[in-house]
Amino acid sequence: MKGIKQLVGTAHTQTVPVVLPPNSQKLKDALLKEIRRSAYVYRVDCGGCNACEIEIFAATTPIFDTERFGIKIVASPRHADILLYTGSVTRAMRAPALRAYEAAPDPKIVISYGACGCDGGIFHDLYCVWGGTDKIVPVDVYIPGCPPTPAATIYGFAVALGLLDQKLKSKQHQPEAQKAQLKHTNIPLDIKV
Amino acid sequence: MFKLIKTVFNTGSVTTKYPFAPMSVSEDFRGKPELDAAQCLSCGACTRACPANALIMETDEKAGTRRWELSTARCIFCGxxxxVCPTHAIKLTQNFELAVTNKADLYEHAVFSxxxxxxxxxPFVAQKLLEYVLDTLAQSGVPAAQLSERRKQLQTCPACRRANNMLDSDNISHLRFIKEQQ
Amino acid sequence: MTNNTSEQFHSQPQAGRIGKNYVDGVNHFFPSAIIDEEWQTENQVTITVKMTSLVEVMKWLYYDQGGWLTVSFGNDERSLNGHFAVYHVLSMEGEVKSFVTVKILVDAQSQEFISITPTIPAAVWGEREVRDMYGLRPVGLPDERRLVLPDDWPEDLHPLRKDAMDYRQRPQPTTETETYQFDNQLGNDSNRIVPVGPLHITSDEPGHFRLFVDGEDIVDADYRMFYVHRGMEKLAETRMGYHEVAQLTDRVCGICGFTHSVGYSNTIENALSVDVPFRAKMIRTVLLEVERLHSHLLNIGLSSHFVGFDTGFMQFFRVREKTMELAELLTGARKTYGMNLIGGVRRDFLKEQRVKGIAMVREVRQKFSELVEVLLATPNINSRTQGIGILSKQVARDYSPVGPLIRASGFKRDVRIVHGQSLEAYGSVPIELQSMEDGDVYSRVMVRVREVFESLNVIEYGLDHLPAGAILTESFDYKPNKFALGFTEAPRGENIHWSMTGDNQKLFRWRCRAATYANWPTLRYMLRGNTVADAPLIIGSLDPCYSCTDRVTIVDTKKQRSKTVPYKAIEQYSIDRKHSPFKL
Incomplete structure (x- = not known):
């Protein structure tokens, strides 16, 4: 079956994400230059709890107003430059989500929204969930949060459009450089524990 | 109709200046967790409490190391x-600007020998955790001689301890009780 | 004692046993039906009855004694007593207010049980779900379609059975296409439906509707939900401990998550008779009302949008942002408050938060009143919402819907008032039940408007009169196989949870029924006889989870043609009343 890999016969399987053609990065960079002041976004809800949907919605309302950056939510993926995936990809929504991906014209930017979209969130290993957007389509930008606040959403769009740089970097901590400090040293051990 | 126009007019512009000006959030806002590596003991309490498995610990017996990992991708920011952290090593900050283009940037690691x-x-326990327990006992007044006994006792893995208890006929509790009765 | 089955049954009251009269009544009219009687709290009882007496006992309790079917679910109790079990929970709202759960044991070999749906239509979804999840066959159930599991799920794999599968197992999809059968109850045999399925170019939101139309009038409607089924009930039995499930329940629904969290915590606290501190109860009550604020403002804004009053929509959302700020001030997050633990709450309200909170409440009240005045003065509202989408009293009585939907049809159902004494601190705050008689969209909007004012009062009262004391108690023990109900009034209606503790620091079973689950079955009756342009408005007045209703297929029964139309187009038609998308 297309897009499904067997792990233990038909009893246990996992999805295979869509593979990008080799020169897509160049096309995406060209796209970003064009859509910097006017980006059309299409929301694909892959089975989220709706908190992400409401926060995206709140980002379009007067207090946060994404439209001042030219970001518009459109009704059809055929008009979209950016696909915004929420939810942890339930079984029922896998095929529709792929169809939305195929319907959006290339080149396109894919944003994975919320903890569920980024890596499956709290539902990452359930039987009816495939575990996050990048399990089915290639993702360009990740916006973590549960749900991400409208301000985080605006920041995420700014990163996607190349207006701001990402702030987060992976870290390798050095836990053994120092000893851990004891806490509450003036309370006897028997009472503390 | 006029009431509406008046309301709209009086309200004026309410749009926030973010991202052109910093966004203020509540004092208790639950943003990204940050690790104070010096305080972390690899005890695993956070890993057990995390509802989303965003915190993971993996042991590599051959290399004798234990790795702690935080995934900001999967984190649900519950706090x-x-x-549950006993040493206040991990704390939630107010940082909500977490979007990245490279997924690897959402992960943090710490390795314990x-x-x-x-x-x-x-290998079965982090050296740092062992030292912390002994420091706690020392600070609570356990004398040095006893401490070295405790060190030997603490530095025994659970499997060996179980085996010791079963074979140590002098110290098995029910036998001790019978001896006292006699 | 009386021999008239439809009169309220009275018997000798017993202290600490509210609802004993119903059990005595069952014993009086149906002797030897009850096999076992077990009390969980002072107003919750579970009676195990013989399967042969099930239908008549349920009918008596439901129609004759003022009961409403809250939830029906199954449980795999083979490791406890060798049987499966099916539970039907009734909220008794006659003279004596209590919860009566009727349980039947299902033989593990035959795996069949008697369906009560022919008598009580409200049970239809519960029984279909038992069939999906446990493989038990409801004998006599008229609708045998799959409900919850997706079309590509293998036939004989029933997830909630204890021995069926690991919670992480993901079987190979059995089909690439959707195979759900839609039914047209009022159409006639000469009509043929062209199955332009939910398999369309795109499905933005989970949920598919089919309207069977005759020109512009809706003849019938059917729909497919459960695209969002993730498998949480199995997760709660496996990977998670009790406190982690409290975090999980926050994410059952992104709009009423905190109510689920409170409902779940209450099940364990009721089952183990935990004495939750009063301060924690008041904190929970305040936050439940804060959640109601944001949800009702969302719905009122959407209703304005559907009648074409877009300015109102933006204005209501502007005011709504203040309620989200209030939530962030009190809990640390705008949504997914994450405040509950078993035995209380995690965070306190400090003086600064209380003072700021009260100021915000007053600001919201003033701004909201202004907007409501503007809204009611808008001509669109009356003409577009009065007399539309009526929920008749008979349909309401048969299907047990909840929330503003049923309160707008004249029934006084609100868990905060009816069962308020056993729900957090609702017994001690000033609150009144809001209801109206007409049952149309206008009534539902007005009920919600009034409830916003009630919520603002409760929040202000709670923040002002927060009782002193602890916020969490840990002095209780977990005992295995104890069960109880937990109920809350979400913005959409009554949420009910039921859980049974396990013997391994985890739950044995958790059942969560959100409010909209009980309301969906009534939708087709509300749509019948209305025009297609009003469909979004009627669906919106049900207040489904925001994005549940995107795809609509229009089937013209006279012309025998169908066309799939994007929801946005219908919405646009609802607002502009021009350029009908239904030129088939």
Whole structure:
């Protein structure tokens, strides 16, 4: 079956994400230059709890107003430059989500929204969930949060459009450089524990 | 109709200046968790409490190390890790600007070297955790001689301890009770 | 004692046993039906009855004694007593207010049980779900379609059975296409439906509707939900401990998550008779009302949008942002408050938060009143919402819907008032039940408007009169196989949870029924006889989870043609009343 890999016969399987053609990065960079002041976004809800949907919605309302950056939510993926995936990809929504991906014209930017979209969130290993957007389509930008606040959403769009740089970097901590400090040293051990 | 126009007019512009000006959030806002590596003992309390498995610990017995990992991608920002940490090593900050283009930037690691069991020589607990427990006992007044006994006792893996208890006929509790009765 | 089955049954009251009269009544009219009687709290009882007496006992309790079917679910109790079990929970709202759960044991070999749906239509979804999840066959159930599991799920794999599968197992999809059968109850045999399925170019939101139309009038409607089924009930039995499930329940629904969290915590606290501190109860009550604020403002804004009053929509959302700020001030997050633990709450309200909170409440009240005045003065509202989408009293009585939907049809159902004494601190705050008689969209909007004012009062009262004391108690023990109900009034209606503790620091079973689950079955009756342009408005007045209703297929029964139309187009038609998308 297309897009499904067997792990233990038909009893246990996992999805295979869509593979990008080799020169897509160049096309995406060209796209970003064009859509910097006017980006059309299409929301694909892959089975989220709706908190992400409401926060995206709140980002379009007067207090946060994404439209001042030219970001518009459109009704059809055929008009979209950016696909915004929420939810942890339930079984029922896998095929529709792929169809939305195929319907959006290339080149396109894919944003994975919320903890569920980024890596499956709290539902990452359930039987009816495939575990996050990048399990089915290639993702360009990740916006973590549960749900991400409208301000985080605006920041995420700014990163996607190349207006701001990402702030987060992976870290390798050095836990053994120092000893851990004891806490509450003036309370006897028997009472503390 | 006029009431509406008046309301709209009086309200004026309410749009926030973010991202052109910093966004203020509540004092208790639950943003990204940050680790104070010096305070972390690899005890695993946060890993057990995390509802989303965003915190993971993996042991590599051959290399004798234990790796702690935080995934900001999967984190649900609930704050349970902060609540259960015994040494206040992990805390939630106000940082909400977490979007990235490279998924690897959402992960953080810390690696602990493990101490070997004094009996079977297999690595089982972080050296740092062992030292912390001994420091706590020392600070609570346990004398030095006892401390070295406790060190030997603490540096025994659970499997060896179980075996010791079952074979140690002098110290098995029910026998001790019978002896006292006599 | 009386021999008239439809009169309220009275018997000798017993202290600490509210609802004993119903059990005595069952014993009086149906002797030897009850096999076992077990009390969980002072107003919750579970009676195990013989399967042969099930239908008549349920009918008596439901129609004759003022009961409403809250939830029906199954449980795999083979490791406890060798049987499966099916539970039907009734909220008794006659003279004596209590919860009566009727349980039947299902033989593990035959795996069949008697369906009560022919008598009580409200049970239809519960029984279909038992069939999906446990493989038990409801004998006599008229609708045998799959409900919850997706079309590509293998036939004989029933997830909630204890021995069926690991919670992480993901079987190979059995089909690439959707195979759900839609039914047209009022159409006639000469009509043929062209199955332009939910398999369309795109499905933005989970949920598919089919309207069977005759020109512009809706003849019938059917729909497919459960695209969002993730498998949480199995997760709660496996990977998670009790406190982690409290975090999980926050994410059952992104709009009423905190109510689920409170409902779940209450099940364990009721089952183990935990004495939750009063301060924690008041904190929970305040936050439940804060959640109601944001949800009702969302719905009122959407209703304005559907009648074409877009300015109102933006204005209501502007005011709504203040309620989200209030939530962030009190809990640390705008949504997914994550405040509950078993035995209380995690965070306190400090003086600064209380003072700021009260100021915000007053600001919201003033701004909201202004907007409501503007809204009611808008001509669109009356003409577009009065007399539309009526929920008749008979349909309401048969299907047990909840929330503003049923309160707008004249029934006084609100868990905060009816069962308020056993729900957090609702017994001690000033609150009144809001209801109206007409049952149309206008009534539902007005009920919600009034409830916003009630919520603002409760929040202000709670923040002002927060009782002193602890916020969490840990002095209780977990005992295995104890069960109880937990109920809350979400913005959409009554949420009910039921859980049974396990013997391994985890739950044995958790059942969560959100409010909209009980309301969906009534939708087709509300749509019948209305025009297609009003469909979004009627669906919106049900207040489904925001994005549940995107795809609509229009089937013209006279012309025998169908066309799939994007929801946005219908919405646009609802607002502009021009350029009908239904030129088939």
């Amino acid at each position: 349970r890790c902060e609540e 493990l101490a070997d069991c004094s009996q079977c020589q297999r």
